[in-house]
Amino acid sequence: xxxxxxxxxxxxxxxxxxxxxxxxxxxxxxxxxxxxAQILGNKIKGEEAQSATALDVPLVTRTNRYNAAFRAAKDAxxxxxxxxxxxxxxxxxxxxxxxxxxxxxxxLAEMYLAEYKREFPDLPIWGTGLxxxxxxxxxxxxxxxxxxxxxxxxxxxxxxxxxxxxLLMSDDYxxxxxxxxxxxxxxxxxxxxxxxxxxxxxxxxxTIQPVVDKAPPAVGQEVVHLPxxxxxxxxxxxxxxxxxxxxxxxxxxxxxxxxxxxxxxxPQANVVTIQTSQFGKGNIFVGPGTGATFSSNQTSPAxxxxxxxxxxxPARSGGVNNTSWALYHLNKPPxxxxxxxxxxxxxxxxxxxxxxxxxxxxxxxxNVVKIKSAQAGEGWIYVGKETGAKFETR
Numbered sequence: 001x002x003x004x005x006x007x008x009x010x011x012x013x014x015x016x017x018x019x020x021x022x023x024x025x026x027x028x029x030x031x032x033x034x035x036x037a038q039i040l041g042n043k044i045k046g047e048e049a050q051s052a053t054a055l056d057v058p059l060v061t062r063t064n065r066y067n068a069a070f071r072a073a074k075d076a077x078x079x080x081x082x083x084x085x086x087x088x089x090x091x092x093x094x095x096x097x098x099x100x101x102x103x104x105x106x107x108l109a110e111m112y113l114a115e116y117k118r119e120f121p122d123l124p125i126w127g128t129g130l131x132x133x134x135x136x137x138x139x140x141x142x143x144x145x146x147x148x149x150x151x152x153x154x155x156x157x158x159x160x161x162x163x164x165x166x167l168l169m170s171d172d173y174x175x176x177x178x179x180x181x182x183x184x185x186x187x188x189x190x191x192x193x194x195x196x197x198x199x200x201x202x203x204x205x206x207t208i209q210p211v212v213d214k215a216p217p218a219v220g221q222e223v224v225h226l227p228x229x230x231x232x233x234x235x236x237x238x239x240x241x242x243x244x245x246x247x248x249x250x251x252x253x254x255x256x257x258x259x260x261x262x263x264x265x266x267p268q269a270n271v272v273t274i275q276t277s278q279f280g281k282g283n284i285f286v287g288p289g290t291g292a293t294f295s296s297n298q299t300s301p302a303x304x305x306x307x308x309x310x311x312x313x314p315a316r317s318g319g320v321n322n323t324s325w326a327l328y329h330l331n332k333p334p335x336x337x338x339x340x341x342x343x344x345x346x347x348x349x350x351x352x353x354x355x356x357x358x359x360x361x362x363x364x365x366x367n368v369v370k371i372k373s374a375q376a377g378e379g380w381i382y383v384g385k386e387t388g389a390k391f392e393t394r
Contacts (some may be wrong), residue, residue, distance in 0.1 A: 001046065001075060001190050002044070002046075002047055002075065003036075003045070003047070003076075003078075003079075004048075004068075004077065004078030004079070005047070005048050005079060005081075006033070006048070006050060006062060006078065006080035006081065006148070006150065007029045007048070007050040007081065007182075008024050008050070009029065009050070009056055010054060010056025011024070011026050011030070011052075011257055012025065012055045013026060013056050019159065020032055020159045021223040021260055021262065022169065022260055023252070024225070024257065025159065025259050026257045026259060027228070027257035027258050028156070028168045028169075028257075029081045029255060029257075030256075032174055033048065033081055033178070035174060035182075036178040036181040037177070038186070039178060039182040041184075041194075042183060043191065044149065044185060044186075046330060047066060047069045047078075049061065049062035049065045050062060050284065051193060051226070058357065059142045060174055060355050060357055063142065063143070063355070065349050065374075067147065067352075067353075068351050070149040071351065072170045074083065077149060077150045077151070078147055078150070079112070079152050079153075079181060080143040080152070080154065081153050082153065082154065082158065083157060083158070083159050084155040084156075084158050084159065084160075086160050088160070089299075090161070091155065091160070091374060092158045092160060092164040093125045093129075094120075094125055094129060094157065095125070095127065095130075095131055095141065095155045096113055096129065096130060096131070096152050096153070096154050097109070097131045097133050097139060097152060097153040097155075098132060098133065098144060098152050098223055098247025099132075099145055099147075100133055100134050101131050103152055105150045106130075107159050108150045108184070109130055110130065111187060112154060115131045115180045115187070116129075119152060119176055119246065119384075121168075122178070126158075127140055133153075133158045140394065142306035146355060150334070154322070169277070171256075171257055173230035178266070180341040180369070222263045222294055223285075223295050223362050224274065224285075224292055224294055225260045225293045225294070225295065226258060226260070226261075226291075226319040227258055228254055229253075229256060229257070230253045231251065231253070231281070232251075233284060234247040235250065235276065235279055235282040235283070235284055236248060236285075237283070237306075237373055238281060238283055238285045242271050242283050243287050248282060249267075249279040249282070260301060261274035261276070262275070263294075264281070265306055267390070271284070271285055271286070277356055287300050289316050308357055309391060309394070310355055310356065310357055310393075310394070311355070311381075311383055311391050312354070312389065313354045313381075313383075314388040314390075315352050315353045315387070315388055317387055318386070319389070321349040322349050322388075323349045324345045324346075324347065325345065325347070325348055325354075326342045326382070327343045327344040327373055327380070328342060328379065329342075329343045330379060330380065330381075332359060333365075334381075339356060343376050343379045344373060344379070357371065358391070359371060359372060359378065362380055368380050368381070369381060379394060
């Protein structure tokens with residue numbers, strides 16, 4: 001049994017994207033995955049290519065690792081966890097994606113939807129809640145298309161919806177989303193769901209108590225971001241000096257993958273006034289060395305990223321297993337002779353195919369592109385028609 005749990009993005013993806021001023025998306029994704037892992041404990045082995053603290057790991061690198069893990073554990077399942085966005089703030093609700101012609105992935109998606117409805121019977125569902133990822137459409141997601149294992153991409157709510165955003169920022173909601181994920185995993189493998197060392201029967205969900213935060217900041221307002229590496233940040237009363245001993249509470253950015261607040265005032269150098277959900281208004285010190293960063297809400301925070309080109313190296317070409325695909329040194333000709341030209345032999349067959357982002361084309365050789373291997377770094381590969389290599393822009 002292997003539960004592949006993906007955090008969707010890394011902690012350094014907001015800013016500039018993947019989040020809103022009140023909440024980097026990673027803070028939500030990370031909490032759900034972390035709570036699911038905590039609930040499951042060591043009952044089911046987990047695989048996580050994106051850690052809670054490392055910089056963003058490229059999609060291709062993550063799915064290459066997950067597919068390799070699947071080869072060693074053929075009963076593995078996977079889920080990628082996200083918070084959604086829509087230009088229409090009235091759109092809200094839960095949804096889950098699966099690859100259109102993979103019946104096991106569809107079954108996993110249906111289990112997620114059913115368990116979510118049981119846990120949150122009063123919360124809205126986005127459309128039908130189930131979305132088949134189709135080639136050539138907006139649903140053609142890497143994380144549903146590339147995995148060889150049953151895989152789903154879960155959207156737990158919309159950051160663009162004020163109502164959903166309050167839920168997404170709530171620790172109660174995050175914990176219960178993690179519980180949904182853990183329950184689905186247990187149900188898939190046919191084992192009892194265990195929480196806190198005891199078997200927990202399915203009970204009607206209680207009315208959720210979301211954290212109430214300020215309205216989204218107006219365009220041009222400044223936002224302070226407290227880094228996810230900080231586990232304790234003093235919050236001071238506005239009528240007392242911001243020095244140790246005067247604090248009224250401690251914020252915990254690490255618990256949420258970082259925290260972000262609209263700056264209400266700057267009462268003195270390196271001190272800002274913020275409004276917290278739990279403790280009300282207070283001052284925090286944000287001087288050099290604290291790791292605090294700032295941004296301005298000048299435009300809509302969620303913009304589509306520019307499209308990138310990817311190359312897929314097939315597991316087999318012309319009936320032959322691709323066990324040796326040369327990755328050439330950047331400063332040497334992309335030829336097999338002499339052997340010193342070769343930096344690494346890639347093995348697409350071992351992983352059921354490999355996919356890489358195309359970083360550039362060779363200026364002197366046709367059908368030669370630059371990629372970056374997680375094992376050996378950047379290099380050239382030959383991708384002529386006879387190799388069976390396929391390209392995709394997305």
